[in-house]
Amino acid sequence: MQVDSQRFLKDLHRLRRFGAQGPGVVRPAYSEPDVAARAWLADQMRDAGLRVEVDAMGNLFGLADGPSILLGSHSDSQPTGGWLDGALGVIAALEIARAAGGGVSVVSFQDEEGRFGVTTGSAVWSGNLAQDKADGLEDHAGQSLAEARRAMADMVTGPVDPAQFTGYIEMHIEQGPYLEANNEQIGVVEHIVGIRDMVITMVGQQNHAGTMPMHLRQDAFQALSAFNTALNDRLRNVVTPSTVWTIGHVSLSPNASSIVPGQVRFSMQWRDGEGDRLVRMEKIIRDLAEEIAAERNMTLSFGPMLGLEPVQMDARLRGALEGAAEVEAPGKWRVMPSGALHDATNLSRLMPVAMLFVPSIGGISHAFEEDTAEEDLVAGLRVMARAVDQLRVG
Amino acid sequence: MQVDSQRFLKDLHRLRRFGAQGPGVVRPAYSEPDVAARAWLADQMRDAGLRVEVDAMGNLFGLADGPSILLGSHSDSQPTGGWLDGALGVIAALEIARAAGGGVSVVSFQDEEGRFGVTTGSAVWSGNLAQDKADGLEDHAGQSLAEARRAMADMVTGPVDPAQFTGYIEMHIEQGPYLEANNEQIGVVEHIVGIRDMVITMVGQQNHAGTMPMHLRQDAFQALSAFNTALNDRLRNVVTPSTVWTIGHVSLSPNASSIVPGQVRFSMQWRDGEGDRLVRMEKIIRDLAEEIAAERNMTLSFGPMLGLEPVQMDARLRGALEGAAEVEAPGKWRVMPSGALHDATNLSRLMPVAMLFVPSIGGISHAFEEDTAEEDLVAGLRVMARAVDQLRVG
Numbered sequence: 001m002q003v004d005s006q007r008f009l010k011d012l013h014r015l016r017r018f019g020a021q022g023p024g025v026v027r028p029a030y031s032e033p034d035v036a037a038r039a040w041l042a043d044q045m046r047d048a049g050l051r052v053e054v055d056a057m058g059n060l061f062g063l064a065d066g067p068s069i070l071l072g073s074h075s076d077s078q079p080t081g082g083w084l085d086g087a088l089g090v091i092a093a094l095e096i097a098r099a100a101g102g103g104v105s106v107v108s109f110q111d112e113e114g115r116f117g118v119t120t121g122s123a124v125w126s127g128n129l130a131q132d133k134a135d136g137l138e139d140h141a142g143q144s145l146a147e148a149r150r151a152m153a154d155m156v157t158g159p160v161d162p163a164q165f166t167g168y169i170e171m172h173i174e175q176g177p178y179l180e181a182n183n184e185q186i187g188v189v190e191h192i193v194g195i196r197d198m199v200i201t202m203v204g205q206q207n208h209a210g211t212m213p214m215h216l217r218q219d220a221f222q223a224l225s226a227f228n229t230a231l232n233d234r235l236r237n238v239v240t241p242s243t244v245w246t247i248g249h250v251s252l253s254p255n256a257s258s259i260v261p262g263q264v265r266f267s268m269q270w271r272d273g274e275g276d277r278l279v280r281m282e283k284i285i286r287d288l289a290e291e292i293a294a295e296r297n298m299t300l301s302f303g304p305m306l307g308l309e310p311v312q313m314d315a316r317l318r319g320a321l322e323g324a325a326e327v328e329a330p331g332k333w334r335v336m337p338s339g340a341l342h343d344a345t346n347l348s349r350l351m352p353v354a355m356l357f358v359p360s361i362g363g364i365s366h367a368f369e370e371d372t373a374e375e376d377l378v379a380g381l382r383v384m385a386r387a388v389d390q391l392r393v394g
Numbered sequence: 395m396q397v398d399s400q401r402f403l404k405d406l407h408r409l410r411r412f413g414a415q416g417p418g419v420v421r422p423a424y425s426e427p428d429v430a431a432r433a434w435l436a437d438q439m440r441d442a443g444l445r446v447e448v449d450a451m452g453n454l455f456g457l458a459d460g461p462s463i464l465l466g467s468h469s470d471s472q473p474t475g476g477w478l479d480g481a482l483g484v485i486a487a488l489e490i491a492r493a494a495g496g497g498v499s500v501v502s503f504q505d506e507e508g509r510f511g512v513t514t515g516s517a518v519w520s521g522n523l524a525q526d527k528a529d530g531l532e533d534h535a536g537q538s539l540a541e542a543r544r545a546m547a548d549m550v551t552g553p554v555d556p557a558q559f560t561g562y563i564e565m566h567i568e569q570g571p572y573l574e575a576n577n578e579q580i581g582v583v584e585h586i587v588g589i590r591d592m593v594i595t596m597v598g599q600q601n602h603a604g605t606m607p608m609h610l611r612q613d614a615f616q617a618l619s620a621f622n623t624a625l626n627d628r629l630r631n632v633v634t635p636s637t638v639w640t641i642g643h644v645s646l647s648p649n650a651s652s653i654v655p656g657q658v659r660f661s662m663q664w665r666d667g668e669g670d671r672l673v674r675m676e677k678i679i680r681d682l683a684e685e686i687a688a689e690r691n692m693t694l695s696f697g698p699m700l701g702l703e704p705v706q707m708d709a710r711l712r713g714a715l716e717g718a719a720e721v722e723a724p725g726k727w728r729v730m731p732s733g734a735l736h737d738a739t740n741l742s743r744l745m746p747v748a749m750l751f752v753p754s755i756g757g758i759s760h761a762f763e764e765d766t767a768e769e770d771l772v773a774g775l776r777v778m779a780r781a782v783d784q785l786r787v788g
Contacts (some may be wrong), residue, residue, distance in 0.1 A: 051647065114425060143465070175606070176606055180477050195604070197651055197652075207757065208733070209665075209761060210587065211570030211732075211734050211757070211759075213570070214638055216757075219640075221642075228616070232616075243605065243608075244608055246653075247655075248652060248654065249650055250615060251649075252643065252644050256593055256643055256661075259760075267650075267651035269603055269651050284446075325562070339604035340605050341604070363601065363610075365602060366653075367600075
């Protein structure tokens, strides 16, 4: 097939206009610009000869006749999002479906960015999340998903049967610095990392910061600080260079300069491609927190743990992407993990899935400044098109 | 002179009723219960033969004729305060003035607890803070001091001349654990510690917590954590057992579990009885923060520094308290610093000052549970009365 890179770039920039703000976009799920963008996408799908269907969640499909491979991503954005996150995968899919003239379907999942949950649209479609449970989810302003999705009620046609798809390939920006740092154009994903996330609370004793001597304090911030320093050391022997762990949220109480903090609640998140390693890390984290709390005579509690297992990419789909990358970007591609979650995680329950990445300039995403060189966008398009061609033959 | 410990305890409990909430009090400066308590105190002062005067700030004086020694503290409370903080020093002063029958004046300063500033009433009276500057201060609800002090306008008589006082003695609860832990009844204060307080901001790079590898992160929380751990080590060689330092406020940005925090603002406070040591500590803190920021390629900024110098207690007044303590509580008293600020800090500009402490059960204060054994309250009263007697003779 022959993709048209100029048409592809032009469509990417047309999608960028919906919710445009400076170089970025503000197009959260079910917002006016999001619904308008989906209506425009539906028109493009129809023009490409695809049958448009929209499920109750607002997941937008452009369907080829008969069995087909599904390509796509999402067209909703972060509250202050970049122009390529999700949009790239959707427009690349559209261009390839157009060029293929059959056998390729397109999807833009709804609420991948989690206004209401985590990859909410594909979670419901894949059966990971029940619609009635999803409907009860609320955004930060307290609006329920059930209310919000009324904005798309006119477009809904009904359920879309996953059995018609032979697999799913998602192209996405890397959202990290590896490809750019290594002067590479394509990342073929080997797995989407698993994730663990929990809130840890340590309770000591709130005191006057002038009158309570250091050796008698049960200072919650000192405890957290000791925990963090020791954790970095203890994890060294267990992790790989792509393992990550993050304390991103810290809430001290009472959080006043003249009061020894009596309590800290903090988030502890870790990600890795191997489920076993996630378990080993969990044990280190829990044991260390227990030790620190016991040493300092503090009370410790662990919140519920969010756990998503690592997802392996399908060998056949991934092989097709690797073969195509070697043709289109010889010596300028690598196999790599995805540290971020994607709709592909949910779809792996239903069908073979694979992903490819193009570089993010400066590793920046979830920000207006997010960008990728045009030649890299086009390289990604060509790799995915070539892989789809091969899979259709094979 | 012969103090009446039963009358003293009865008055303490009568004052406790103004703004009572459970075992504690809610009697912030200029609130209805605070003004009512001051009106009641004024009546007690008049009954004790004192001349009542109230300055524009609402500082309430009961004045003896001619030169006198000033005793007292404050009767406003923390937003959720204990029943003895301030109240003890005022009621003890009242009882001693009654028992002395002359030569002893009484004061209840306004807003010691800092609804608007820091020891605001005595700061203005002592000339540390201009009235028009104080009037512009606002509480957390945005009300100005100028508005708030109208609640006492009816009681104001005019300025009170500090020249009539030969010295100031303030009795207070310790608000710390030392006396109780050592089974002692009286602390004679040697100095009120100096304090330094500033906000430090470190700016790194906000990133996706899944896609940014550890070795490329500029994580603001990791920087703070490393700073804190190293600071504890570096201060060891400089501090004494009574030196304290506190990170009580921490504000991460954006403070989300899936985002590598790009910025942290935190409070750094340190206190010591020696001005030189405060300066040495400042250098260690600033140098270390610079080092940490440079190592991690982060931006560092220091906010304005609040600085109050240590205040030495007057040798003669302190000697009188020590002599009286040895008579009233032989072997059960100690010389100690005050880690908390008090009105005496401001008054040291105007006249000789001294302070004595009684134990705080569990070291607790600024909380409803604040309490002191009755026999310790009475011991404090007797020590201060004996010291005043000796100073009048001497």
